Amino acid sequence: MSFLSGYVRRALAAALLMALAACSTTEVASVEEPEAPPMTGQTNDPAPGFETVSAGTEQDFILNVGRRIYFQQDSAALDSVAKTTLDNQAAWLNQNTRWLVKLQGFADDSGSAGSMKTLSQKRADAVMAYLVSRGVD
Numbered sequence: 001m002s003f004l005s006g007y008v009r010r011a012l013a014a015a016l017l018m019a020l021a022a023c024s025t026t027e028v029a030s031v032e033e034p035e036a037p038p039m040t041g042q043t044n045d046p047a048p049g050f051e052t053v054s055a056g057t058e059q060d061f062i063l064n065v066g067r068r069i070y071f072q073q074d075s076a077a078l079d080s081v082a083k084t085t086l087d088n089q090a091a092w093l094n095q096n097t098r099w100l101v102k103l104q105g106f107a108d109d110s111g112s113a114g115s116m117k118t119l120s121q122k123r124a125d126a127v128m129a130y131l132v133s134r135g136v137d
Contacts (some may be wrong), residue, residue: 020068056096065092069127071112076122078130086127090134103127 005024053059061067066089069082093099105123107116 039095061092061096061099062087065089071123073108076105076118076119076126077122085131086130087134090131090136091137093131094134101131 039129053063066085069078070087071077071082072079093101105120105127107123107124108117109116111119
């Protein structure tokens with residue numbers, strides 16, 4: 001019975017599509033596009049809501065430095081992209097020494113909970129060691 005109902009549903013859907021196609025028109029509606037705002041020629045215009053970001057603030061860090069780094073699967077090794085991000089973070093943190101840092105390592109669910117917890121800790125430790133090597137304490 002479920003086969004029949006599935007077949008009937010497909011047949012009804014096909015009939016509905018054919019009926020809708022028969023009602024189609026070849027006329028194309030004209031759409032008036034709104035005029036785009038003029039370009040200023042600058043690529044570093046502030047994003048809306050970030051026009052007044054002060055140096056040394058959390059927003060400054062998020063917007064100009066970056067908060068996250070990524071690892072290859074099942075690895076705690078820092079690649080060149082991660083090191084560049086961490087270099088920028090270290091420079092910012094060394095200039096803004098009043099900030100405390102909370103490091104968190106994460107891993108996907110590709111292994112056991114214990115192995116993913118160990119990998120997460122190794123990733124956080126790798127980041128901490130790198131930042132310390134760049135003068136962050």
